Amino acid sequence: MKKMFLILGILSILLITPFHVAARAPELDVQPEKYVAIEINGNKAIVPFLDLGYRERTLVSPYGVTNLYFNTPLSWKLVSGGEIEIHYDVFFSGADLDKVIDSTNPYGGNLLFTFNGQIIGTAPLEGTGSHTVRLEIPDTALLSILQDGRHQLTISLDAHFSCDYDINARIVIKPTSFFDLVFEESSPELNLSRLPSPFYLENSFIPDSTLVVVADEPGALELQSALNVMAGFGSMIGREYSMQLITLGQLAGFDPSLYHMIFVGTADRFPILTEVNFQIPIADGKFVNLPPASEGDGVVELAISPWNPSKVIMAVSGNSGEAVMKAGQAVSSGRVFVYSSPTLAFVSNVQVLSDTLPIVEDFTFESLGYVTETLSGIGVKSQEYIFYVSKEQVLTKDAYVDLIYYHSGLLDYGVSSFSVDLNGQVISSTPFNKESEQVTTLRIKFPPGTLRFGENRLDIRASMIVLPSCDTSGFSDPWFTISSQSSIHLPVATAGLNAEPLLKDLKFFPELFVTHSDLGDIAFIFPKSDVASWVIAGKLAFSMGQQFNPLIANLEAAYSDEVPQGIHDDNSMIILGLASETPFLTEFNDMLPAPFDMANNVASERQMQVVYRIPDGVSVGYLELMLSPFNSEKSILVVSGNDRAGVLLAGDGLLVNELETQLAGVFAITNGKQVATGNASSPFSIVDNVVPGAVAVNTTPIPEILNGGAPVVERPVWLLPAIIISSLIVVGVLGYVAVSALAKRRQERLKILAGEARANQTDEEK
Structure with a gap:
């Protein structure tokens, strides 16, 4: 009976062995833990660091720094009364912890807080444990000093005592910290040269949404222009964003006060635009006072929304489908050139990618117009290079870049490195080391399939971390220099364009x-x-x-x-x-x-x-x-x-x-x-x-559908060996059980015969 259970068990295991690929449910992304959301009451907003994308940061003695960047909505202007509350933990370790300098500030270290380039306060390292400090934002620090308009908070650690004593400090800045901001509403600044602003602001803590509106019966060129506008914004933003294409008729189902809007089409398609205060107004389906020279131009205009002064309306228009197409392509570039007015641009022509490009097989960064670049500072820094590839070079297998570089000796070689991306695909990651402090040439091959006809982007991104240092000379920032004599080799594909057909999948x-x-x-x-x-x-x-x-x-x-x-x-x-x-x-x-x-x-x-x-x-x-x-x-x-x-x-x-x-x-x-x-x-x-x-x-029987022959179901290469092996196992198990059963029966028979012999011998002795 036990052997029977053994057989059944083994057979069951073999039968359920997954010779076919088992289907499984897709793994869903786990939603992050919910934290306190942004609270807006009247003209005050409480904004947790976490909602600005800030994660827990640790500053290590003797010196450390962390930054947080954010954008407010364009209609907000920060005013007096704002504060910042910082939550942080302090940890000390080391053999000299008993060398107390001051009871309120045991070792003399502190945290320094800077907002928009202005020092707004300090906090002594009072001792191990959790701490909170609340700081006022002075009027002199309310305006951003960054070109893109973002506000910047910098938290710096000065724990110079670690240079004199065996005392180490770790300060953990917690994402539960928050801004308590005071603002007043105003109309957003409009400037076409700053796209994707005002529709999208990097690090904004209040996400925006944009509707791209086409006519109810748009021409093909108008729809094409709307698609190019959306592709352009996708390129400019580079991340997920709420942008949706709708028709003018569908707009009635939306609350226009909640959205930025981009209207794409000829002026006569949108009677609703007569309500918008454009510089070149639209009335009776026509542009009013359009310069005669611009009758065939694409027209791009920005204006404040008449339905909400904190929202923006853009017209991507013209007097014909061709004019609208030019306007759409200009917007898609993200580099709209403006003259006297930042809210208006006329587009007379757009130079798109030519059908043919010259073949240049060898060139340097300098010949592309780039000078020797030095990336400096702790953290991630990058430099982009754009070069062109002809159709004859796209499928080459022998392309490479000879990257010439050198760097400072202040880097932590255990964690500092740089990577090279080609068209968004990482093609190399290289650690910094002592030898590469001197001029170094690194050859990086371009993997087949990464090049595209036209513009190609080579992005060099360095992650530079320095070892904790007591150097206060001012030369402690790491740097990484990329020589303009770095070169790219792009030979023509030897087998021609059709050397390798693309796999359709x-x-x-x-x-x-x-x-x-x-x-x-x-x-x-x-x-x-x-x-x-x-x-x-x-x-x-x-x-x-x-x-x-x-x-x-x-x-x-x-x-x-x-x-x-x-x-x-x-x-x-x-x-x-x-x-x-x-x-x-x-x-x-x-x-x-x-x-x-x-x-x-x-x-x-x-x-x-x-x-x-x-x-x-x-x-x-x-x-x-x-x-x-x-x-x-x-x-x-x-x-x-x-x-x-x-x-x-x-x-x-x-x-x-x-x-x-x-x-x-x-x-x-x-x-x-x-x-x-x-x-x-x-x-x-x-x-x-x-x-x-x-x-x-x-x-039905399998019909002849491919090349006049019956379709063939390809058998996986592992299937036949698996069946043979499993069959041999089953036969082996059955054989073993059969032999064991025969041996047992033989032993039992021998025992019976031996018993009978002993019984006969006993009878004879008696």
């Missing part, structure tokens, strides 16, 4: 689509009537700008019933909307991994062995990826659904991190919580993985 989106630095190789295609698809396109444009940082955004857009031939031939395409409303899909629907039934918008897995029917009322989103039939170097992504809600779910699959990380293959279906993926050659349906109640309605 959803997990590589959007990198798979971006080969031009200005995003100019991407076109969005959507139905004229589907506003939801425009919204998704806007979010994708912002995300692409955030990720790829174009100098000028040059996305293209078209309606699905009138796609220009140029987009056919030259662009990768992201097609959004219901299949039944997208006539362009009919040109290649049969080539999709799961072709659409144009009558009911369902992606048919007709090549699958099992086809599932999705229950009525259940919305699902589809993502399908394929090679462009118009240009083998380009890709097509279809973002669709079985209804309008499904299209939004498909968009979430590309935008929501928990869903995006699940993407793979060339076909994906999502219910907004899960994603199931499949390949075009797979015979197994993926619909039932995410659609509750899906019912199998047809079982």
Whole structure:
């Protein structure tokens, strides 16, 4: 019986061994612990350090420093009466702790507090334990001294006693500290040259939101301009931000007093703009007193919102779609040039990335216009270099940079280092050391696939930490010098542009689509009537700008019933909307991994062995990826659904991190919580993985769908060895049990025979 249980146990273990990859729920980001939120009462605001992104900092003797930066809303002006409350812990250690100098300040050390460059107070290191100090902000410290308008609090530790005695001090500045600010409301300063301000302020403790408004029936160029504006703001901001594309009709559902707004389109599209006090007013659908020379120009204007004096309205406009496009691209650059008025700019032309660039294989930083740069100060410092790459050089495998550098000898070589990023991807991390204090040349190869046609960004970022030092000579700041004679080598790709075809896989989106630095190789295609698809396109444009940082955004857009031939031939395409409303899909629907039934918008897995029917009322989103039939170097992504809600779910699959990380293959279906993926050659349906109640309605033999042959399900390389090994184990176990059973029966038989022999012998003796 015991052996039977042993057999069953072993067989059970073997049967549950995961020969197939087990599905598991996605790991969700853990939300940070909630702290006291910002409190605003009247003209006073209590702002905890934590809500400004400050985390616990430790200052170590003899000297240490920490900084906190923040922005107030543009409509706020700090006035008298503000205070700062600092919470900190003090710890002492060392053999000379008994050498007390003063009972109130045992060792003579203190903390120094500076706000906007003004000393606002000190606090003695009174002893081990928790402490609180409250400081007034003097009138002389209310104005920012930084160019970007941020306020700066600096906390410095002076514990020079550690230089004379064996006493160490650690001061922990706690994020429960807070500002108690007093402010008055005023109209924000307007200046186009300071974009993304006033729409976005770095380190602002009150987040803003912006609506990008297009006409109810915008032209394709107007929608294209709106997408470029959103991509530009994504590039300028570089992080998550609440920016949404809506139509003028939808604006009625929003409270205009709560938002900044950017109106993109010709002047006649927005009667509401007659209420805005622009420098060049808009009346009866026209610009009033527009200079004759600017009739064909793009017009960019800023004004205070008539619905809330703390909000801002921007018009990205002109008298034609072409003029609006120029205005949108100028805004996307983030470097709007202003003349006499900071609120108005006319854009006569925009020089976007040329179709061809000259081939320059070797050049120095100096030839790019950069001088020798020295990064100085404790902490993280960086320097960016922009260079251009031609189409013939993009796929080279032999590119590199010879970085020439040297640095001070004050660095803590255990923790100080520098890294090199190419187009946002880290390609090297190098520690500082004693040898590299002298002039050093480091060759760093560019990994294949990191270069883009057009502008490329090389970012050198140094993290410089110094050892605790008693040096008070003023030369203790570390420095790192990058020579202008550093050079880049970019040979032409020897095998040509088509040397290595790109792998088509959803997990590589959007990198798979971006080969031009200005995003100019991407076109969005959507139905004229589907506003939801425009919204998704806007979010994708912002995300692409955030990720790829174009100098000028040059996305293209078209309606699905009138796609220009140029987009056919030259662009990768992201097609959004219901299949039944997208006539362009009919040109290649049969080539999709799961072709659409144009009558009911369902992606048919007709090549699958099992086809599932999705229950009525259940919305699902589809993502399908394929090679462009118009240009083998380009890709097509279809973002669709079985209804309008499904299209939004498909968009979430590309935008929501928990869903995006699940993407793979060339076909994906999502219910907004899960994603199931499949390949075009797979015979197994993926619909039932995410659609509750899906019912199998047809079982068919595998059709011949690829190159006239039957699709082949690739067997994992580990499967056959695993089956053989498991079978051998089972046979071995069964054999062992059988042999053991026979041996036992034989022993029992021998015992019986021996017993009978002894019994016979006893009888004979008797």
